[in-house]
Amino acid sequence: MQETRILLSEKEIPKQWYNIMADMPNLPQPPLHPGTKQPVGPADLSAIFPMALIEQEVSAQRWIDIPEDVLKIYSLWRPSPLHRAHRLEELLKTPAKIYYKYEGVSPAGSHKPNTSIPQAYYNKKAGIKRIATETGAGQWGSAMALAGSMFGLEVTVYMVRVSYNQKPYRRIAMETWGATVHPSPSTVTNSGRKFLEADPDSPGSLGMAISEAVEDAATHSDTNYALGSVLNHVLLHQTVIGLESKKQFEIAGDYPDVIIGCCGGGSNLGGLSFPFLHDKINGKDMRIVAVEPTSCPTLTKGEFRYDFGDTAGLTPLLMMYTLGHDFIPPGIHAGGLRYHADAPLICQLYKDKLIEAAAYGQTAVFDAAVKFARSEGIIPAPETAHAIAAVMDEAVKCREEGKKKTIFFNLSGHGYLDLTAYADYLSGKLDDYVYPDEKIKESLAKLPVIG
Ligand SMILES: *Cc1c(COP(=O)(O)O)cnc(C)c1O
Numbered sequence: 258m259q260e261t262r263i264l265l266s267e268k269e270i271p272k273q274w275y276n277i278m279a280d281m282p283n284l285p286q287p288p289l290h291p292g293t294k295q296p297v298g299p300a301d302l303s304a305i306f307p308m309a310l311i312e313q314e315v316s317a318q319r320w321i322d323i324p325e326d327v328l329k330i331y332s333l334w335r336p337s338p339l340h341r342a343h344r345l346e347e348l349l350k351t352p353a354k355i356y357y358k359y360e361g362v363s364p365a366g367s368h369k370p371n372t373s374i375p376q377a378y379y380n381k382k383a384g385i386k387r388i389a390t391e392t393g394a395g396q397w398g399s400a401m402a403l404a405g406s407m408f409g410l411e412v413t414v415y416m417v418r419v420s421y422n423q424k425p426y427r428r429i430a431m432e433t434w435g436a437t438v439h440p441s442p443s444t445v446t447n448s449g450r451k452f453l454e455a456d457p458d459s460p461g462s463l464g465m466a467i468s469e470a471v472e473d474a475a476t477h478s479d480t481n482y483a484l485g486s487v488l489n490h491v492l493l494h495q496t497v498i499g500l501e502s503k504k505q506f507e508i509a510g511d512y513p514d515v516i517i518g519c520c521g522g523g524s525n526l527g528g529l530s531f532p533f534l535h536d537k538i539n540g541k542d543m544r545i546v547a548v549e550p551t552s553c554p555t556l557t558k559g560e561f562r563y564d565f566g567d568t569a570g571l572t573p574l575l576m577m578y579t580l581g582h583d584f585i586p587p588g589i590h591a592g593g594l595r596y597h598a599d600a601p602l603i604c605q606l607y608k609d610k611l612i613e614a615a616a617y618g619q620t621a622v623f624d625a626a627v628k629f630a631r632s633e634g635i636i637p638a639p640e641t642a643h644a645i646a647a648v649m650d651e652a653v654k655c656r657e658e659g660k661k662k663t664i665f666f667n668l669s670g671h672g673y674l675d676l677t678a679y680a681d682y683l684s685g686k687l688d689d690y691v692y693p694d695e696k697i698k699e700s701l702a703k704l705p706v707i708g
Pocket of ligand 1 (some may be wrong): 396486522523525526593
């Protein structure tokens with residue numbers, strides 16, 4: 258009988274992260290200062306990040322040591338299991354082999370603590386007392402709250418107002434781990450008050466919440482900012498996922514032909530795929546697919562150009578596929594996939610055709626999620642379900658073409674705190690929203706022109 262779960266012992270947690278920047282054919286363009294539009298130096302970033310993370314952000318070193326104290330906390334849930342989806346394969350009657358890495362085993366229920374833990378560690382070591390950050394549906398905020406509690410750091414979270422009101426459970430989790438949570442836009446910061454002046458009923462957005470958190474960090478000397486996706490050091494930390502997976506595939510005597518991940522900012526996809534991408538750059542034949550919602554089609558419909566990371570234009574300009582930083586996404590359920598752009602690393606690799614992209618509507622996504630739950634058991638996060646929809650299409654294509662491919666995806670998190678989304682789907686209340694091209698054009702027309 259073939260194995261269902263391929264497990265590693267604690268001793269096999271990777272001791273180093275893998276830095277894709279050592280191997281990319283083209284490095285991403287440098288971040289630019291929001292005022293001068295010149296490349297930012299370490300000094301520009303030191304107001305909100307500790308030097309160790311700034312160094313990782315620009316490092317070209319292939320392997321970077323994981324600190325002992327971070328490994329100790331990783332061992333609370335790592336290594337995570339690699340599953341063979343036998344029952345899903347049977348359901349789809351596919352000759353393909355389907356595997357998934359299950360990141361829902363972390364205390365916060367997603368891959369995000371892989372980076373919140375080292376971020377808290379480096380900030381603590383730099384003498385920082387408090388972290389200010391933003392969260393959409395609450396996954397990143399809860400990962401940061403967890404990390405703060407592990408290292409004795411205060412955590413202040415600006416949570417997108419619509420989620421704060423509609424999704425209380427992750428807020429309660431954050432408060433249980435000791436964090437303070439403000440609905441964003443809030444009256445706590447200047448940018449928050451400005452957003453509220455413009456629209457007192459603003460539902461908030463990730464871009465607005467980032468503006469508030471960055472302002473909070475920049476105006477308090479004992480406080481730094483932390484970002485849960487997009488930046489190079491975040492994707493670096495997430496490579497523990499792919500590095501473990503490579504060992505697990507060796508045990509299984511297999512290797513993926515197609516790697517699929519949902520893509521919000523790109524951290525779970527990057528973390529899963531970069532260690533394999535190393536082999537692809539060195540000639541291995543393999544596809545890597547980023548899956549996004551049709552309601553926030555950053556890679557499939559965005560433009561590759563410099564844009565701000567936040568709505569107020571406080572952050573450096575990054576070279577990304579973007580829908581425009583004032584993009585206000587519709588209230589779709591995959592909260593973690595609503596960012597207006599993607600990680601510069603993912604964008605450059607997409608530009609260089611080392612990564613592909615696909616977009617799915619909500620109904621297809623929840624169809625896939627429910628089929629997965631009824632075959633494999635785990636109820637996936639709505640974000641993750643985007644990857645699952647693409648996996649199922651790929652597996653059905655294998656059946657039609659009689660191909661026995663190995664398909665591998667990241668089960669980035671469980672959906673047990675997202676059951677309202679499932680309730681809406683099961684009662685037929687979900688619709689498919691395609692973000693209109695005119696609105697993307699409108700938003701992009703307002704971007705700064707560089708060069
Ligand atoms: C945040 C989140 C995502 C999206 O973020 P990425 O940076 O693209 O990984 C995906 N899945 C889950 C479960 C999340 O919490």
